[in-house]
Amino acid sequence: MLKGVERLVDLIGERQSAMTAPYSQGVKEAIRVGDIAALSHSDGHFAAAGRDGQTVRLARTLGMPLRYFVAKMFHGPFLIASDRIDTIFEWCQSEKIGWQFDPLYTRMVPAHYLVEIDQIGCPDPAPRYCRFFNPPIASGPADIDALGASYIEGAKASLGRWLRAVPVGEPIALAFSGGVDSTSVWLLARHVMETLGRDPNLIRAFTLDLGGGKDAVQAETIARELGLADCWEPVRASAFQVDLEEAIAVIEDYHPLDVECAAVALCLLGRIRERYPSLRYLLDGDGGDENLKDYPLEDSDLTLSSVLRNPLLYQEGWGVDAIKHSLTYSGGLSRAYVRTYAPAQKYGFEAFSPYTDRSAMAAALAIPFESLTNGDVERLYALKSEMVRAGVLCVTGIDMPTPPKRRFQDGAGGDINGAGGESYRQWRVSKAWCRQVFLRQWSERLREAWDPQADRFSGNDLSRPFPAAL
Template sequence: MAASTITERPVHRVENLVSDEDQHILNMTPDEARRRLLADDAARVLDIRGSFALVARDGERVRLARSLSRPLRYFLAKEAAGPLLVVADRIDAIHRFLAAEGYTNQFHPTYTRMVPAHHVTEIALVGCPDPNPRYTRFFTPAMATLPADLDLIGRRYVEAALAEIHTWLDAVPPEEPLGVLFSGGLDSGALLLCLHDALLQRQESPARLKAFTLSVAGGGADAAQARRFLRETGLEFLLEEIDGPADGLDPRDAVRAIEDYKPRDVECATVGLALLAGIRERYPAWSWLFDGDGGDENLKDYPIEENTELTIRSVVSNRMLYQEGWGVDAIKHSLTYSGGLSRGCVRGHAPARRYGFRLVSPYTSPNEIAVAEGIPFYAISSGSHERLYALKGEVLSRGIRQVLGRELPVFAKRRFQHGAMENEAFDALFSGDTERYRGYFLAQYAPRA
């Protein structure tokens, strides 16, 4: 990363570009959170509630940690006085800082490093050409501890989501409006019902809540599904449809926003940017949004057949596979990007950040993931893909029925990007070509003639 003349010595300078105002910590101050990060017991980081991306220094020790719902990156550069560690939530922020310091020649986007979710990353002595960080896990949920009782599992899962929502609502001023990025699917549908119920429990007006649904050029199946969901639940008054112009969607802009090139994340971010742009245009002062990100990962609702590296056994036997990827010690682990949702979180975080929203993803909280990891997936599915895919509908519908006393409409699974537009428009817009998207990203940093 830096020139080979660096010998091992302590980090000389740490520049943290993530301000305390960017932290959304719900139960302590940023200084208290940093003290926990420096504690001998890494598990104390688990006490930090909310959304955070932290760096703390104690002499020669530098520690970093983050929530699953947001990125945190770092880069090591060389100065005459010693190594310089730059910490930020975006690659382009690191690049701009280095350019201002006169160190552009040391930078390449692939030399940046992502702090993996659920780990404390420690850099004590920095050698060359790369730092040798030490990872200590602070969140290790037990696997398959619950009985194969779908009613019990559903109740525990929805109770955890509702508790997380209440924790966030405690931090939101009661006059602030609340939005849900809504398709009428299982995750956003259960989230909307929980938010509505939480407001009623708190004797606050549900009129402050809206369900925002995107329709590109008047097409896509999500708008009709959202209308049907809200009609069946008696909440039609919450719906707000956002019409996105087809010429306003640009996958290259999504690549710039998320600083990544995985096709599914590029597609999701492309339509997410259109939805958020429409909300911002209509409501210039709106701040708080909730989404269902993390729900598919928790309940393992991804088509295994689309990934030749996966089997149902690997999906259900590897702790938090969809949240973290193969793990920090695996050969397949990307130092630049991390893995799983630890990498993919940018698909929601970056578009929301661009348009000035505070995005809350309750399903990504450790308490919710702990319930999900306790599900005996293999015992319930008996190795059947179809039973595994049906599980999320069973868990959420049973949980909503028991906890809220309501029926959750269940529709066939559809990705956000597919539901926002007609199939022909989708095929014309997205190439699905990883290398093409990677080229868009790297071209931003290519030397100019």
């Protein structure tokens, strides 16, 4: 390995959102030198990479994906960092080392960890992981009103930081299903806008309707109940416009529920972009289900015990040391948030959900779920509506309606066969099919790179110029 060669190709730079000035100014340097204390005390979202001698460090929060790939150039490892797999591949192709690339060899930095990788040659050493988010678990009182107020205050704090960074007078879109999470975000965002002396009507809610969708009916009902019908807009589209294969390419993943969610999001955001070409800012309620453990256990191999005794299971998966942890994809919402991030990025939106922020997440982790549920699954399912409603009432003074839970892709209605109003289960797809599409898409992209006759550089070639990105 040649000494003094810069071996970090940083294609993401420093990304951050909803951070206050003292933290935002020093987060990249904290990552570079491995300052866990500084990262622990920071707020908002960030993703960045830095190099300190032979060690590269990377870190991210839940709302900003970060990936890396280790290639071999100039007698040693080169680490390429980006938010997307295809961006890493395109850089490798530009340097004629695409033949080294495989999408399954890329790695996702798990949310809330500082990852350290020593660049010392072959074989590549395993990365080291150090947590920087360690909130108290189940430390709150067994009081729904108090817990709800704390949770919503956390969400309000993060919304305040994000909205202050939005230029005065800029309109803001809200992906709105009329469910608990999106309704609470709408009310909270309006409340924060008023406290900032801004017009709350700049926030406009949009609901996708693929034909007979329950969300559209529910959303209109909620908007009228709240007196906000003038700030709500249905977005009607054909179910034929929901493109699952496009969604797989956009999110670069093959988990079926995330593919379906992303496909519906792409349909919604594409229509909004057509109507409002200059609209930039986007709010949603992603993360609310994960924080308050509001997923049907019958749809998975999870048990009540596994959910309650692994506090960050829905946010981070089983954890970096678990056998089920995917190095390529991380776990939980740490993996799945790409379903929100990537569609928004494709259509030029800056997306944010207060429920993915650590301030709201820490308040949720303080909830003593085991004592509140006492082993009753139905009680767990009821907690979210009760807690969010109580919190919104405490913080804003508004008694918000709480309709039954429904997945985004379910409530949009329609199906790919055109039978309007049918459940999304009519067009649900298997993980096997999604993975096959993912591998086929990459097989087509890699055909040229993997061609033995293609122009390529060896990792041992010292005569070539250094990469332009360095």
